[in-house]
Amino acid sequence: MSYPKKVKIKEVGPRDGLQNEPIWIQTEDKIAWINQLSRTGLSYIEITSFVHPKWIPALRDAIDVAKGIDRAKGVTYAALVPNQKGLENALEGGIDEACVFMSASETHNRKNINKSTTETLHILKQVNDDAKKANLSTRAYLSTVFGCPYEKDVPIEQVIRLSEALFEFGISELSLGDTIGAANPAQVETVLEALLARFTANQIALHFHDTRGTALANMVTALQMGITVFDGSTGGLGGCPYAPGSSGNAATEDIVYMLEQMDIKTNVNLDKLLSAAKWIEEKMGKQLPSRNLQVFKSSS
Amino acid sequence: MSYPKKVKIKEVGPRDGLQNEPIWIQTEDKIAWINQLSRTGLSYIEITSFVHPKWIPALRDAIDVAKGIDRAKGVTYAALVPNQKGLENALEGGIDEACVFMSASETHNRKNINKSTTETLHILKQVNDDAKKANLSTRAYLSTVFGCPYEKDVPIEQVIRLSEALFEFGISELSLGDTIGAANPAQVETVLEALLARFTANQIALHFHDTRGTALANMVTALQMGITVFDGSTGGLGGCPYAPGSSGNAATEDIVYMLEQMDIKTNVNLDKLLSAAKWIEEKMGKQLPSRNLQVFKSSS
Numbered sequence: 001m002s003y004p005k006k007v008k009i010k011e012v013g014p015r016d017g018l019q020n021e022p023i024w025i026q027t028e029d030k031i032a033w034i035n036q037l038s039r040t041g042l043s044y045i046e047i048t049s050f051v052h053p054k055w056i057p058a059l060r061d062a063i064d065v066a067k068g069i070d071r072a073k074g075v076t077y078a079a080l081v082p083n084q085k086g087l088e089n090a091l092e093g094g095i096d097e098a099c100v101f102m103s104a105s106e107t108h109n110r111k112n113i114n115k116s117t118t119e120t121l122h123i124l125k126q127v128n129d130d131a132k133k134a135n136l137s138t139r140a141y142l143s144t145v146f147g148c149p150y151e152k153d154v155p156i157e158q159v160i161r162l163s164e165a166l167f168e169f170g171i172s173e174l175s176l177g178d179t180i181g182a183a184n185p186a187q188v189e190t191v192l193e194a195l196l197a198r199f200t201a202n203q204i205a206l207h208f209h210d211t212r213g214t215a216l217a218n219m220v221t222a223l224q225m226g227i228t229v230f231d232g233s234t235g236g237l238g239g240c241p242y243a244p245g246s247s248g249n250a251a252t253e254d255i256v257y258m259l260e261q262m263d264i265k266t267n268v269n270l271d272k273l274l275s276a277a278k279w280i281e282e283k284m285g286k287q288l289p290s291r292n293l294q295v296f297k298s299s300s
Numbered sequence: 301m302s303y304p305k306k307v308k309i310k311e312v313g314p315r316d317g318l319q320n321e322p323i324w325i326q327t328e329d330k331i332a333w334i335n336q337l338s339r340t341g342l343s344y345i346e347i348t349s350f351v352h353p354k355w356i357p358a359l360r361d362a363i364d365v366a367k368g369i370d371r372a373k374g375v376t377y378a379a380l381v382p383n384q385k386g387l388e389n390a391l392e393g394g395i396d397e398a399c400v401f402m403s404a405s406e407t408h409n410r411k412n413i414n415k416s417t418t419e420t421l422h423i424l425k426q427v428n429d430d431a432k433k434a435n436l437s438t439r440a441y442l443s444t445v446f447g448c449p450y451e452k453d454v455p456i457e458q459v460i461r462l463s464e465a466l467f468e469f470g471i472s473e474l475s476l477g478d479t480i481g482a483a484n485p486a487q488v489e490t491v492l493e494a495l496l497a498r499f500t501a502n503q504i505a506l507h508f509h510d511t512r513g514t515a516l517a518n519m520v521t522a523l524q525m526g527i528t529v530f531d532g533s534t535g536g537l538g539g540c541p542y543a544p545g546s547s548g549n550a551a552t553e554d555i556v557y558m559l560e561q562m563d564i565k566t567n568v569n570l571d572k573l574l575s576a577a578k579w580i581e582e583k584m585g586k587q588l589p590s591r592n593l594q595v596f597k598s599s600s
Contacts, residue, residue, distance in 0.1 A: 186303065212592050217520045220521065261482075295511060
């Protein structure tokens with residue numbers, strides 16, 4: 001099998017990992033954690049979300065986090081931005097890249113954003129245009145690509161239609177999310193075949209959840225199809241609200257472990273990353289689902 | 301990518317899952333659990349080990365378990381057999397298949413069995429000959445194929461040499477074990493390429509551990525190379541003694557989930573399997589590492 005020589009990992013733990021957590025992490029701890037992550041070799045960190053605090057109280061300190069962190073050379077600091085108000089705050093926080101988001105599933109988009117996908121596209125276009133004016137690049141998350149908790153199967157035609165609309169706005173990268181962690185390698189192949197017929201591999205990122213243990217298996221298929229950007233969350237932080245107690249995002253350290261063992265370069269120092277995972281696990285006060293973190297703790 | 305249409309899963313939980321556990325599971329509970337597993341559609345269950353009780357006290361009731369379980373039609377009931385004395389007991393217990401075992405790593409074999417690999421081969425040949433006389437098929441486990449806790453890398457030449465010796469004895473199947481859960485998909489490809497140049501895909505089974513989250517990723521590669529037999533342990537039961545607290549065997553339900561989602565038939569009823577996993581988790585009194593089990597518990 002043929003694999004890429006190097007892969008870029010985008011750390012989403014400080015945003016996607018924390019956003020659904022009922023545990024409040026102090027602002028100074030968020031800052032300390034992001035600074036630790038900045039020193040692991042990771043070149044991209046999504047640090048927070050500029051969503052209204054009413055919706056994501058766990059990240060209500062977005063502006064303080066954005067202003068408080070060190071800016072390491074070579075690291076892109078991104079944040080989730082839902083609308084123009086969020087973008088204003090993100091710009092005030094000195095963010096490098098604005099991440100917009102929507103669901104491929106109509107029902108999930110409505111439950112999550114309270115708008116239709118058509119209405120959402122309209123808002124995201126405005127955010128994208130304004131971000132461009134402020135010289136920010138934009139990344140789009142398309143969630144529930146591989147399954148929806150309400151609609152179950154999401155038609156590939158819908159994924160293609162929304163992807164095309166987002167790229168037409170001028171987003172630089174599209175991250176396809178397996179929001180409920182239900183994807184399998186054969187499905188990843190089918191979805192990527194359809195998308196890679198329209199877009200290039202370097203426009204697409206994959207955002208897997210390990211809810212059912214398939215995150216790295218799905219990644220193998222994506223790697224074989226030429227994908228070189230993957231989202232990860234330190235410690236596997238980020239539970240899925242539809243399956244409490246289960247694991248959420250693919251753990252960055254599990255991704256790095258596998259890639260480095262396969263001689264695919266990530267530029268991430270695994271020991272430093274594991275130390276950062278252990279640190280945030282202690283702050284969370286509960287065992288995180290990352291596999292490599294448990295090995296690390298038992299051997300260190 | 302091309303995948304097999306169906307896969308056979310060999311359940312090793314009652315043996316490999318329990319053997320290193322400090323928790324004593326009552327004989328009647330072991331029997332009840334195996335009977336539950338027999339009704340899931342699994343066609344192969346390794347029920348215990350006829351190793352001297354001094355070495356594996358958790359399975360000191362091997363003969364009672366073997367005599368106490370129901371025998372479901374179409375299910376092969378296997379047991380681990382280290383030597384001729386073990387085989388006598390296994391025969392008394394009415395076992396269908398004898399599983400022999402050794403390490404690919406010289407040091408691990410010595411620490412585990414207290415013999416050189418050459419001495420072990422001699423004993424396994426005798427066990428195999430005697431099993432054949434009693435009309436039992438034999439399966440061999442070769443552990444530490446993908447890495448050793450003492451020697452780290454295990455030369456592929458050593459794996460090939462021992463595999464050839466075991467097949468010359470007349471074993472029907474060789475199960476390659478990633479004992480420390482350190483394998484990666486690229487390595488699985490390298491090892492299988494070497495072995496499939498000498499043996500057919502239906503002679504080889506893979507026995508992955510999910511210690512570092514790579515079990516299903518490794519499985520994807522093995523499936524792509526034509527392997528159709530995989531070992532699993534319900535609940536992911538079976539900690540690795542070298543990494544306490546970490547996960548051990550690939551969870552049978554995680555394997556079944558991924559395969560069935562890929563439209564690869566296993567003949568296993570996932571709901572019944574998850575119920576059996578939940579049942580043994582309650583008996584163990586601690587959370588088991590299986591991903592699908594946690595989703596099942598939160599949604600049932």
